[in-house]
Amino acid sequence: MGEAVVLWRRLVGAQIRSQFQYRFSFGLTIVAQFAISFLDYLAIVVIFHNVPRLAEWSVQEVSFLYALSCITFGITDLLIGHFDLVPQLVRNGNFDILLVRPRGTLFQIVASDFQLRRLGKAAQGAIVLVYALASLHVRWTPWRVVVLAASIPSGILIFSAVWVLFGCIVFWTTDSGEFTNAFTYGGNFLTEYPIDILSAWLRRFLAYLVPLAFVCYFPALYIFGKPDPLGLPRFLEFMSPVVAVAACAVAGLGWRGAVRHYRSAGG
């Protein structure tokens, strides 16, 4: 495990060094990412300009959701966003190269890239988080701090699991990955808003099937001490880390199945 981390750092370090060769374009894309992501936030501000509350949620609370979603999704994108390239890898046969190396395929893909410019989104999320926390007057308890601190790594793992799991589908469809994007980028968009504004079937889908509600919604309810407008069981508010680990286990199994399929069907 430790050796794998060292190797990951080496592989990713080499990528970062090569990205720095084009400093100007690198800087430009970071700024662009930051700005584009800021437009998303602007949408929220515009909505609250017209309505004082969205369901039971104030602008500060939604800002908090938005920020948490941005940070976790931004970091996930940074770590494994290049999973979007898996369809290409499967179609042009370069996935074979990974299979003749003495390392796991999932590891090799994760370590194959690291787009530092994607930091723009996470950075913007961090700024909004500071604003939201400063204006929210949360009554902090030790448990609330723990839930907030745990929500970020849990959120990253949940997003990663969704990303990997839906990425597995291309091994069967050899599609371009549009379907996966609907769940990854689309999922990111949904987590920016409180799920109780969504229709019931979509809420259940997010809470139980694709567990994106555990990225922001449940931790936020606990931190604000807000009664769940949906009346879902309270213990769910603590379940993000458990859900994260379970989601990763499912994703790992899904990946194994996908690779097994590739090795018997030849991609």
Next chain:
Amino acid sequence: MIEVEQLSKRFVVRRGRLRRERVVVDAVKDISFQVERGELLGYLGPNGAGKSTTIKMLTGILVPTAGHISVAGLTPSRQRIELAKRIGAMFGQRIQLWWDLPLIDSFELLRHIYRVQAERYRTNLARFRDVLDLGPFLQTPVRQLSLGQRIRGELTAAMLHSPELLFLDEPTIGLDVVAKQRVRDFLIDLNRDDGVTVLLTTHDLGDIERLCERLLVIDHGSLIWDGPIAELRERYGDERTLIVDLEEPAPPLAIAGARVERVDGPRQWLRFRGSAAELTARVAASARLVDLQIAEPDIEEIVRSIYSSSRGPAGAASP
């Protein structure tokens, strides 16, 4: 080194966009062969004959549908990672080097992926740098390399961890004559001096003629030849071709002891056995000749004649 017994691979392909139809393709059908340590072996066949599928099963990329494989004492499909440490693979049309990084960085990363000892890495790299003349472009990003330079880089990448067995899929594809020769010399050295077993698939008959003593030929998933090249030539290669240029285009010539294989304007190709002098005299008697030349059989032609004579029972040509 390699043992293959009754190996088969069947794919189920779905065709069509809307009404999907299941089509079963037998890419490899019941092939068996053995390779001794230190052999340099050619694996030949037309496109889609099953060459790549075989290599993919030998390297552990694909799981066989039926049959048994042992490579370096391991079962590729089940011991993929164990096997990967001991074999090298290079696929001429795939890129295993890091596109945006300098060549040397790719080697450095592979060294860690394969856990190559620092000492051995230095020795190997120094050697390949000399033999393949990598020095001038070691610091160049891979995307800026010429094809020949990149292939030399790929070969080095496949050999850095000192594998006992090297799989090369079309290693000289697209290379110019000089670059081809360099790659071939390198493979010969590797095989002779280090005893590396090499299995080579190629379209390039020059590769086979210069490198390999033994040849496997596969067609439609079945092995149709396994034996020395010399014997193959002896058995199928006694027909020669007389190429004649006539004064003007003419219908195919009717000459005893020869048959016209091809006509292209005033030029005709005649296949024959025995004396060229007699045939030439007969041709000169029946048409006005401008020029002529005689082509010795090359392997491609020999392979074609195995194909045509093995259309009956598959594998019947195997000695």
